[in-house]
Amino acid sequence: MTTRETGAPGLARLAGLIADETRAACLLALLDGRAWTAGELARHAGVAASTLSEHLGKLVAGGLLAEERQGRHRYVRLADERTAQLVEDLAAQVAPEAAARRPRTLRASSAGSAMARGRTCYDHLAGRLGITVTDALTGRGLLRQDTGFALTDAGLGWFAAAGIALRPAGRRPLARGCLDWTERRPHLAGVAGAALCRHALETGWCVRIGSERAVRVTAAGEQALTELLGIDPVVLR
Numbered sequence: 001m002t003t004r005e006t007g008a009p010g011l012a013r014l015a016g017l018i019a020d021e022t023r024a025a026c027l028l029a030l031l032d033g034r035a036w037t038a039g040e041l042a043r044h045a046g047v048a049a050s051t052l053s054e055h056l057g058k059l060v061a062g063g064l065l066a067e068e069r070q071g072r073h074r075y076v077r078l079a080d081e082r083t084a085q086l087v088e089d090l091a092a093q094v095a096p097e098a099a100a101r102r103p104r105t106l107r108a109s110s111a112g113s114a115m116a117r118g119r120t121c122y123d124h125l126a127g128r129l130g131i132t133v134t135d136a137l138t139g140r141g142l143l144r145q146d147t148g149f150a151l152t153d154a155g156l157g158w159f160a161a162a163g164i165a166l167r168p169a170g171r172r173p174l175a176r177g178c179l180d181w182t183e184r185r186p187h188l189a190g191v192a193g194a195a196l197c198r199h200a201l202e203t204g205w206c207v208r209i210g211s212e213r214a215v216r217v218t219a220a221g222e223q224a225l226t227e228l229l230g231i232d233p234v235v236l237r
Contacts (some may be wrong), residue, residue, distance in 0.1 A: 017062045018090070022047055023055050027064065027078070027087045032213040033123045035068060035075040081172055084122030085189070092181035114214035116182045118206070118236075121213075124193030125200065126180050129217065129236065133196070134188045136229035143188065149175040151192055159192065162228055164199045166191055 018024055025045040030036060036044075042052035056076055059065040064083050068075045078084050118129030125133060137143035142155035151159070151174060159166055166174065168191060175193070177186030188196070200206040205221030208214070217225070222233040 013062065017058060017064060018087075020055065022052070023059055026052075026055065026059065026076075028091065030065070030076070030078045031084060031087060031122050032120055033078075033084075035077040038074045038076070041076070078122065081122060081189075081194075085178060088121050088126075088178060088181065092179045092184070114209060114216070118215045118217065119213040120197060120208075120215060121178060121180075121187070121189070124178065124187070124189045124197045125206075125215070126178070126187050127182055129206075129215070130187035131180060131183045131185055132231060132235055133225070133229065134186070136225075136231050137188065140229065143175065145177065145186070149173075149177045149186070149188065149190070151175050155192075158228075159195070162199075164195050166195050 018027065022045045026041050029041060029044050038052055038056060039049060041056070042049045045052060047055075056065065056067075056074075060067050060076065064079055065076045066079045068077075078087070116127050118125065119127045121130070124130065134143065137155065137158075138145055140154075140158075141152055142158045144150045144152055156166075168174070173190045175188060176190040178189035178193070179185070180187045187193070197206075200221065201208070201215075203220070203224075204218055205224050206215045206217055209216050217236040222236055225231045225236065226233055
């Protein structure tokens, strides 16, 4: 008689939840960190609202999505940062295959380029922008990557001086690395990554573009990142 792994049924159920193209499309869309209505997700996934509702029910029941209702509208978002990390890590595993397929339209090519240049990964910066900021923090001795991601004392001082509040949230680490699916290198996530992204959007250093997760660095952002981290503005464009 073989011994059954106690965690196997749960892992199989989780894999089954994600192993559907419509549900996977919803999870990837929700990596922008915002709440979407069921109708918005249905249009994004290209399916009927009734079909999408069934998929959302499974994702909510499985603990991958959290649901909120306001009047007649049903909003869903990723359950938490751990869920976002899982989705992003899985996306990183299939990125080379996706990158090998050339976009069919100019619009798709432009959208893909914008996402690669800079985007949000749930609640932190990703793409070339995220990697550039992470490298600048590391190069200035504000962030360590040698034994896992960790802010140095100088890094803590930098965040404070920049007016970026670090608010601990439960067991979420202050800093952690998140594998970037376009750059194939880790960018800054965790409490510090989320705080930096939130500050960048609130102060207008970055603005969202299009209907997906892409962000663009503004002139004010170029100036701030140059002054605070010594980043060449050309790299941010």
